[in-house]
């Protein structure tokens with residue numbers, strides 16, 4: 270853009286518009302052109318003003334014609350006429366510019382408003398717990414897929430169309446989901462893999478329900494202990510929870526040859542569970558499945574008491 274020429278207001282002090290017989294519409298557009306040149310108006314707004322009616326466009330072509338006539342008759346007015354004609358051509362350029370097809374500038378909204386939109390968008394998700402698509406579909410750790418059957422719906426597909434809009438919106442929407450919903454993981458392997466590969470999940474995850482089973486439960490819970498936003502933890506237990514033991518218990522069994530089944534307190538990952546801090550609540554649930562794969566109610570209650578004590582949650586209920 271060339272440097273601003275004499276402005277509408279400078280011409281007004283010369284009484285130019287009256288002397289040239291410019292119409293009200295022409296003056297309105299020349300004033301708007303000044304605002305565009307000084308940055309207080311977008312070019313699309315200027316173009317929209319011209320397109321409001323055929324009279325607006327005609328006022329500009331009439332102004333060009335008048336200025337050309339004045340230039341021919343009064344050479345002293347050439348400079349001012351050229352200024353006005355240039356303004357008129359820029360106004361017509363703005364009007365003829367193809368309309369902005371980029372749509373609503375969603376990312377220019379303040380972050381709080383975007384969060385409101387995500388909230389509204391996610392309002393149709395009626396399940397309180399979301400189940401991640403398995404990242405470890407073939408792991409053989411005794412996992413038990415359905416998180417619940419008593420609370421409908423057990424599984425819920427989340428509409429992720431918004432997540433395909435662009436990278437920033439996708440990231441923001443995922444962070445919102447991680448923060449708002451309880452996420453269920455089939456096994457510790459699943460939890461470990463997700464936390465290892467997803468920084469946004471690590472930074473935003475707030476409520477986790479996980480079936481405690483698998484050979485990397487210690488690693489998974491150690492990663493969970495580093496999640497600063499984690500506030501609620503639901504540990505799901507089953508017979509397979511004790512299929513893998515802590516290194517200490519494994520070593521003891523080499524020498525003491527105990528035939529007793531391993532205790533929950535000796536399951537792999539228990540020490541790492543004890544390092545989790547900052548929770549508002551913790552609970553222990555039975556796995557959803559046949560009675561034969563479940564542990565006893567006493568074990569469930571004992572582990573819940575142990576975790577509340579070790580995680581500093583006694584007296585918070």
Ligand SMILES: [Zn+2]
Pocket residue numbers: 405408409410411412455456457458459482483
């Ligand atoms: Zn697994």
